[in-house]
Amino acid sequence: MFTATLIAAGRLSPQTLSDARDRLAATGCAPTTTGWLDEGDAADIVFGFAPDVARQTLECTYDGVDVVVQPMAGREKRLLVADMDSTMITVECIDELADYAGIKPQIAAITEAAMRGELDFAAALDARVALLKDLDAGAIDRCRNERVRLMPGAVTLVRTMRARGATAILVSGGFTAFAEPVAEEIGFHRAIANRLELADGRLTGTVGKPIVDSSTKERTLREARAELLLADDATLAVGDGANDLAMINIAGLGVAYRAKPIVAQAAAARIDHNDLTALLWAQGIARKDWLGA
Known part of the structure; x- marks a missing residue:
């Protein structure tokens, strides 16, 4: 058995669950039970077949709702x-640290490309850190205290x-x-x-x-x-x-x-x-x- 968990804090309704169950039934997923984890916030729909179909059906249907589909066992x-x-x-800490060196846009562009998979991660990290050479090491503590949330x-x-x-x-x-x-x-x-x-109190790059x-x-x-x-x-x-x-x-x-x-x-x-x-x-x-x- 599988479960589809619908998550939308404060925005789920009984009608949403009923509609979702009907959609799963129409696509052959064989839903059985529905139940609230926390009313209005998160709910489970238990079903028997085609988890990939269930995920696609529900993710494409409800704006603002996160959907997690997985086996019931080992949940x-x-x-x-x-x-x-x-x-x-x-x-992104390296982007914020770069701001203390006055080069945040330059480094942030490399970070974004690396996170999108467009650059080799290790090479991109070396390149970004090299640009921080000679930055006062005190910027690390400042950045952590002022920027990291x-x-x-x-x-x-x-x-x-x-x-x-x-x-x-x-x-x-x-x-x-x-x-x-x-x-x-x-x-x-x-x-x-x-x-x-x-x-000597500075980043070596x-x-x-x-x-x-x-x-x-x-x-x-x-x-x-x-x-x-x-x-x-x-x-x-x-x-x-x-x-x-x-x-x-x-x-x-x-x-x-x-x-x-x-x-x-x-x-x-x-x-x-x-x-x-x-x-x-x-x-x-x-x-x-x-x-x-």
């Missing part, structure tokens, strides 16, 4: 591997999953100077990220090797899954850029969060309209069981 996850920039926080729902997502026994790992193509404090604030077990190299990239993210998920003795379907990966695709593609539930088109098209699920707490509803966890809200 609640025991491992979360998440990207940081534009996923767990609202900004948590994505709505991040704390609730991670702390709720942890309280229910899950492991949470932040893996970022960004920098440890940002990822480590962000991970601590949100509640991740650990953070993996790149290291900006410094000398280089990043420590090996670079944390797409392969690192995929390997982290695989290794954590094996270490925890988890089945494939017990894992959740979420990110927004092309360097997140490898881990998204192997997760039990791979989620594109407000993602670039290449990611949104490839992921098994996407969240475009709601905050990160949508990933708790996707796991069948009602608001009464959330922590850190």
Whole structure:
């Protein structure tokens, strides 16, 4: 059996659920039951067949509604591997750091192309960091304090999953100077990220090797899954850029969060309209069981 979870905080109606169930019946998905996770916010429709058809039918029908279609079995996850920039926080740290060097537009253009999959990630990172050579290292702390803001729902997502026994790992193509404090604030077990190299109180224009990239993210998920003795379907990966695709593609539930088109098209699920707490509803966890809200 499968479930289609409709998520639209404060905007779902009984009529929406009835209509969605009728549409699934008309396309041969054989819906059975419907039920609220949180009335008006999120609901499940259980059905028997053709999950790809169900997802396409529902995603194309309701504006402003996020739809997550998945097997009922293994729905609640025991491992979360998440990207940081534009996923767990609202900004791209390297772009904001570049603003302190007066070159944000130049670096942001490279970031955007890399996240769309148009550039090799490692080469693009080296090129951007090279442009920051001689920036005062104090800009890192200033940037973190003045620019970095948590994505709505991040704390609730991670702390709720942890309280229910899950492991949470932040893996970022960004920098440890940002990822480590962000991970601590949100509640991740650990953070993996790149290291900006410094000398005499300034950025050297280089990043420590090996670079944390797409392969690192995929390997982290695989290794954590094996270490925890988890089945494939017990894992959740979420990110927004092309360097997140490898881990998204192997997760039990791979989620594109407000993602670039290449990611949104490839992921098994996407969240475009709601905050990160949508990933708790996707796991069948009602608001009464959330922590850190």
